Amino acid sequence: MSAAVSLPLERELAVVCVSGGMDSAVTAAIAADRNRLAFLHASYGQRTASKERDCFHRLADHMRVERRLEITIPALALIGGSSLTDESVPIRHGAPEPGVVPATYVPFRNANILAAAVSWAEAIAAHAVFYGAVWADSSGYPDCRPEFYRAFESAVRAGTRPEARIGVVTPVIHMRKAEIVRRGMELGVPFEWTWSCYESWREACGECESCLLRRRGFAEAGVVDPIHYRAPVKP
């Protein structure tokens, strides 16, 4: 008998929903530790879709992810109800108000993106869908709650083929933004190729909710944010 040889196990395939923002970029870097990756981007009528897709491909190139799927979810723009998808509703500038769901909330958006990601995962035999939702330090969107992802995972287990066994994984959901920045720095995430702003100007506005959360995160982490902002830091 020959000596037992320990063969490296082939790493399992996972779908990562990559928006082009910093949270999903860090989520992708975390997922890469133990998985082969497939990246999904969803355009749902958000004004920043082309900025996001550019960051999506730069991150995929950087991480050498070949398998990429760009989808559109036209129903969300048709349904409306959000300043992100309705150009006639201005983006509110300023910090989120505690306990108030902001006008940027797109009704049940994350479920629409996740459902498509799970369909893809089932079709390509991936064992997980990674999603960069953040609850601890966020705008308070209901579809960013940890309970939502737990319930959605139960729906996935019940609603896909028995052998599919697809998990829904949200590794940054309980992290504060500063922690996400620090983890991304450790993992070599190219933050210069992420877009967080709700506006689609050449430079990030620096004043919308999403920019404010990002800037506070970098400041708290003591890391220089490599992207440029139109508005200076408020004193």
Next chain:
Amino acid sequence: MSAAVSLPLERELAVVCVSGGMDSAVTAAIAADRNRLAFLHASYGQRTASKERDCFHRLADHMRVERRLEITIPALALIGGSSLTDESVPIRHGAPEPGVVPATYVPFRNANILAAAVSWAEAIAAHAVFYGAVWADSSGYPDCRPEFYRAFESAVRAGTRPEARIGVVTPVIHMRKAEIVRRGMELGVPFEWTWSCYESWREACGECESCLLRRRGFAEAGVVDPIHYRAPVKP
């Protein structure tokens, strides 16, 4: 003081996912008993989409439903993995095999449709989404299981605004096809304007899984199916 007048309570608004098939038509008739209705149809690249949309509008006209939304879910056709959305995979004719998920299964399709329906329900302040899934007497698609809808409803409660309180209602899920036919007859469902066949020929093929389940249901109920079939009933 004037005498107290008992005003009729305004009926609540509900979204019904209407495919154009018989199960969702009966579901709509059941929902109409206690709700004002809004109809949603989803095209996801299925070969029968235009037949279905025609039935969708005829049923909506018949039931005097003004509020209608037709959406497309292009991701499902892009992802593939099903003979319903991939013209190169032929539709298998014959009865479903017990315990086998058939090639007509579109991975996690119902979650994609439901997610969009819930987004619409949240945007228009509807209190429920009705879905005509059938498990008792069906092709065995995993996303038709009762557990899937229970888990999805939990995801809806967790993932929408607290005040939304949207239920997911599947009134025919435990009914056999014959029972659905009988219930539809009682409620005056115009079965002549429903399309169940997986093919998009002028007449229903009469031999695909979906036609066979429908024909058996009408036969068991002792009701004449008002639509025409290309293939005669097998002896």
